[in-house]
Amino acid sequence: xxxxxxxxxxxxxxxxxxxxxxxxxxxxxxxxxxxxxxxxxxxxxxxxxxxxxxxxxxxxxxxxxxxxxxxxxxxxxxxxxxxxxxxxxxxxxxxxxxxxxxxxxxxxxxxxxxxxxxxxxxxxxxxxxxxxxxxxxxxxxxxxxxxxxxxxxxxxxxxxxxxxxxxxxxxxxxxxxxxxxxxxxxxxxxxxxxxxxxxxxxxxxxxxxxxxxxxxxxxxxxxxxxxxxxxxxxxxxxxxxxxxxxxxxxxxxxxxxxxxxx
Amino acid sequence: xxxxxxxxxxxxxxxxxxxxxxxxxxxxxxxxxxxxxxxxxxxxxxxxxxxxxxxxxxxxxxxxxxxxxxxxxxxxxxxxxxxxxxxxxxxxxxxxxxxxxxxxxxxxxxxxxxxxxxxxxxxxxxxxxxxxxxxxxxxxxxxxxxxxxxxxxxxxxxxxxxxxxxxxxxxxxxxxxxxxxxxxxxxxxxxxxxxxxxxxxxxxxxxxxxxxxxxxxxxxxxxxxxxxxxxxxxxxxxxxxxxxxxxxxxxxxxxxxxxxxxxxxxxxxxxxxxxxxxxxxxxxxxxxxxxxxxxxxxxxxxxxxxxxxxxxxxxxxxxxxxxxxxx
Amino acid sequence: xxxxxxxxxxxxxxxxxxxxxxxxxxxxxxxxxxxxxxxxxxxxxxxxxxxxxxxxxxxxxxxxxxxxxxxxxxxxxxxxxxxxxxxxxxxxxxxxxxxxxxxxxxxxxxxxxxxxxxxxxxxxxxxxxxxxxxxxxxxxxxxxxxxxxxxxxxxxxxxxxxxxxxxxxxxxxxxxxxxxxxxxxxxxxxxxxxxxxxxxxxxxxxxxxxxxxxxxxxxxxxxxxxxxxxxxxxxxxxxxxxxxxxxxxxxxxxxxxxxx
Numbered sequence: 001x002x003x004x005x006x007x008x009x010x011x012x013x014x015x016x017x018x019x020x021x022x023x024x025x026x027x028x029x030x031x032x033x034x035x036x037x038x039x040x041x042x043x044x045x046x047x048x049x050x051x052x053x054x055x056x057x058x059x060x061x062x063x064x065x066x067x068x069x070x071x072x073x074x075x076x077x078x079x080x081x082x083x084x085x086x087x088x089x090x091x092x093x094x095x096x097x098x099x100x101x102x103x104x105x106x107x108x109x110x111x112x113x114x115x116x117x118x119x120x121x122x123x124x125x126x127x128x129x130x131x132x133x134x135x136x137x138x139x140x141x142x143x144x145x146x147x148x149x150x151x152x153x154x155x156x157x158x159x160x161x162x163x164x165x166x167x168x169x170x171x172x173x174x175x176x177x178x179x180x181x182x183x184x185x186x187x188x189x190x191x192x193x194x195x196x197x198x199x200x201x202x203x204x205x206x207x208x209x210x211x212x213x214x215x216x217x218x219x220x221x222x223x224x225x226x227x228x229x230x231x232x233x234x235x236x237x238x239x240x241x242x243x244x245x246x247x248x249x250x251x252x253x254x255x256x257x258x259x260x261x262x
Numbered sequence: 263x264x265x266x267x268x269x270x271x272x273x274x275x276x277x278x279x280x281x282x283x284x285x286x287x288x289x290x291x292x293x294x295x296x297x298x299x300x301x302x303x304x305x306x307x308x309x310x311x312x313x314x315x316x317x318x319x320x321x322x323x324x325x326x327x328x329x330x331x332x333x334x335x336x337x338x339x340x341x342x343x344x345x346x347x348x349x350x351x352x353x354x355x356x357x358x359x360x361x362x363x364x365x366x367x368x369x370x371x372x373x374x375x376x377x378x379x380x381x382x383x384x385x386x387x388x389x390x391x392x393x394x395x396x397x398x399x400x401x402x403x404x405x406x407x408x409x410x411x412x413x414x415x416x417x418x419x420x421x422x423x424x425x426x427x428x429x430x431x432x433x434x435x436x437x438x439x440x441x442x443x444x445x446x447x448x449x450x451x452x453x454x455x456x457x458x459x460x461x462x463x464x465x466x467x468x469x470x471x472x473x474x475x476x477x478x479x480x481x482x483x484x485x486x487x488x489x490x491x492x493x494x495x496x497x498x499x500x501x502x503x504x505x506x507x508x509x510x511x512x513x514x515x516x517x518x519x520x521x522x523x524x525x526x527x528x529x530x531x532x533x534x535x536x537x538x539x540x541x542x543x544x545x546x547x548x549x550x551x552x553x554x555x556x557x558x559x560x561x562x563x564x565x566x567x568x569x570x571x572x573x574x575x576x577x578x579x580x581x582x583x584x585x586x587x588x589x
Numbered sequence: 590x591x592x593x594x595x596x597x598x599x600x601x602x603x604x605x606x607x608x609x610x611x612x613x614x615x616x617x618x619x620x621x622x623x624x625x626x627x628x629x630x631x632x633x634x635x636x637x638x639x640x641x642x643x644x645x646x647x648x649x650x651x652x653x654x655x656x657x658x659x660x661x662x663x664x665x666x667x668x669x670x671x672x673x674x675x676x677x678x679x680x681x682x683x684x685x686x687x688x689x690x691x692x693x694x695x696x697x698x699x700x701x702x703x704x705x706x707x708x709x710x711x712x713x714x715x716x717x718x719x720x721x722x723x724x725x726x727x728x729x730x731x732x733x734x735x736x737x738x739x740x741x742x743x744x745x746x747x748x749x750x751x752x753x754x755x756x757x758x759x760x761x762x763x764x765x766x767x768x769x770x771x772x773x774x775x776x777x778x779x780x781x782x783x784x785x786x787x788x789x790x791x792x793x794x795x796x797x798x799x800x801x802x803x804x805x806x807x808x809x810x811x812x813x814x815x816x817x818x819x820x821x822x823x824x825x826x827x828x829x830x831x832x833x834x835x836x837x838x839x840x841x842x843x844x845x846x847x848x849x
Contacts, residue, residue: 015765017762017765018765018766018767019767021765021767021770021771022770024771024774025767025770025771025773025774028774028775028777029774029777031778032774032777032778032781035778035781035785035786035787035790036643036781036785038785039643039644039782039784039785040636040641040642040643041641042644043641043642043644044640044641047636047639047640047641048639170617172621173617173620173621173624176621176624176625176628180628180631185628185632186632186635190632190635190636190639191635192638328686331686331689331690332689332690333686333689333690333845334845334846335842335845335846349845352689353692353693353694354692356689356690356691356692357692359690361687361690363687366684366687368687370603370607372606372607372610372611373603373606373607373610377602377603377606378603380599380603381599381600381603383599384592384595384596384598384599384600385596385599385691385692385693385698385701386691386692387592387595387692413610
């Protein structure tokens with residue numbers, strides 16, 4: 001596990017310039033958000049439960065959390081399946097999902113150094129975003145759970161490649177919907193009431209919206225207001241259910257792989 | 263047709279460290295190293311020749327070819343090909359040359375080759391009449407009339423290679439570069455491709471062939487240029503190359519009586535297969551063939567025997583290792 | 590010139606044939622492109638629905654900018670932007686040389702190789718948005734339309750120049766798909782009313798990195814908000830594309846003299 005993570009870390013270190021692009025992209029997106037919301041808040045002090053300051057914190061925090069939990073397990077897996085390289089993993093003694101998780105750990109440790117730390121510093125000192133969580137331990141736990149959740153959702157999307165060989169399009173649409181429902185582009189309270197209700201019961205909010213809210217120290221969606229410890233407990237429950245789903249899907253994918261020989 | 267004089271190419275590459283300290287230092291300043299890929303080479307190729315351009319991996323072969331096709335600018339030196347300087351008059355030049363790469367397909371995977379041909383017609387600006395005539399002639403010659411209307415992904419490698427050739431020949435090039443044209447092909451497909459190359463050559467097309475398949479060289483080329491470590495180490499006829507082997511024959515023989523390690527003077531044991539079966543090399547200057555057969559039959563009793571000229575592989579190995587530079 | 594059009598037509602024909610081999614995939618990709626392009630308008634809609642606004646801009650006016658952005662992409666992407674992905678993959682695989690073996694200018698060959706009819710799908714989302722925005726606005730004047738047409742051409746030039754910069758960058762920076770992120774992030778400034786930015790920043794976005802010209806400037810012209818003075822922006826676009834062409838060729842020269 002550690003060895004795989006470390007190998008991935010070294011492998012990607014060669015492409016650190018690719019990752020370092022985030023140093024440009026992250027602040028640029030934030031600058032756009034900064035201008036947009038500064039303009040929008042000129043006519044009002046509170047919008048869907050956010051003040052301007054909270055709004056900017058939301059985007060700043062969501063962006064840096066995203067560096068910690070970023071994932072492309074789906075892409076990796078579907079590529080392995082389509083090119084037929086998956087067979088080399090079927091021959092290894094550990095299940096592929098564990099391998100992929102280790103890879104993600106390695107990849108994100110590098111992301112921590114190259115993306116998270118410098119971009120956080122930029123947000124902290126240049127934009128003056130308050131990045132220290134109100135409840136540090138709960139926030140850490142919440143981010144870890146979101147790390148797993150993001151991985152598992154993406155991994156499940158990747159697993160569909162065993163049934164749908166040429167369906168990258170579907171997968172990409174799904175992932176775009178995932179990002180929207182996770183609250184990456186706009187806080188979920190901006191959506192119409194009934195959408196919020198639906199989103200509350202979907203796992204996606206636990207990827208971005210929930211950890212960001214835990215950071216801020218205040219949660220609200222679809223009219224529900226939940227305390228932080230209860231929220232994180234809810235998140236843990238959702239993560240466990242997702243893990244169960246992923247393992248079930250993985251098992252049936254393996255049955256299909258050995259049976260049909262995709 | 264091609265005149266190359268004092269052509270050189272020097273690259274600057276980063277020197278990469280291995281230890282952690284070196285890698286850290288490299289983040290700040292990376293030391294540069296000069297690599298001379300091609301060193302002052304000169305040669306010329308005449309109209310209608312078929313030249314094999316050989317060399318081990320990393321010898322400067324593909325660098326030279328890139329300069330000859332106008333893709334790469336040399337550091338110094340001159341090339342005049344078809345009366346043009348390839349990298350300076352690129353558009354004009356490449357219109358008159360063709361290229362086939364065994365490992366880089368120019369066809370499009372999901373659509374029939376004939377559509378890719380049509381696209382090339384537009385890019386090369388081939389007039390309709392010439393296009394139809396050439397395509398007709400080539401498809402008959404290569405027997406791909408039906409094949410080229412199927413999507414490329416459904417074709418066998420051999421069929422695909424034939425279509426690659428059509429793609430490269432449609433605009434009637436005078437000079438064609440072939441890079442590993444038979445790689446991965448089965449015996450019959452190889453033969454088809456070689457026959458086609460010979461046919462085209464007879465019609466006056468000049469070919470420059472690079473390959474690691476020495477059968478290609480023996481069956482196609484009249485002249486061989488070998489490049490090693492950026493320098494030309496051999497440039498002469500194929501028969502001269504064969505001559506370097508000396509008057510030697512390779513023999514495989516099975517006998518009644520077990521063979522000793524030194525069966526007779528002037529005969530060397532190359533590989534023992536069995537106690538009474540072996541591959542031998544005969545130096546005809548010491549032991550004429552007649553004497554060899556008589557002596558062997560009387561002493562060991564020949565049961566089966568085949569005689570072949572030594573493969574040019576033997577000389578190539580010597581040239582590639584490079585210590586023995588030939589006069 | 591006739592030859593050039595023949596090339597474009599024949600390559601487009603082949604590419605369409607190629608994509609028709611995977612029809613369902615093709616339609617899905619188009620749907621995805623449209624969905625992706627409608628993301629920012631969706632957020633704009635959510636903001637206006639919440640009772641907030643960009644000061645001085647009605648919702649239809651704001652959406653008009655995003656519609657123009659979609660239209661500009663719908664033309665520039667299938668024609669020019671594919672250059673980026675073709676340099677990305679060809680340089681990485683070492684097959685860019687094959688393009689140099691064709692008797693046409695290298696830039697033209699790269700563009701041909703990158704033609705992507707799929708991206709015309711963006712015209713649909715851009716067009717719908719544009720139409721919807723206009724339906725909620727007073728009819729533009731004839732003068733406004735002329736003005737818009739000229740600036741729309743400038744917008745295409747800016748997008749083409751961006752393609753050249755990114756494509757050129759990939760000769761050196763082999764295989765980095767992050768260039769798309771760079772493009773998306775920088776051009777996202779151009780999707781909103783320019784007036785939300787600080788004055789000096791507006792100047793920067795019009796004359797230095799002219800992302801404002803992609804949609805904001807032409808849309809303002811159509812709304813009759815600006816005079817002929819904005820044609821200065823067109824000059825900036827012309828300069829930008831000239832710089833793009835020069836940069837691309839410089840990087841190509843670097844590639845052909847370094848080789849690898």
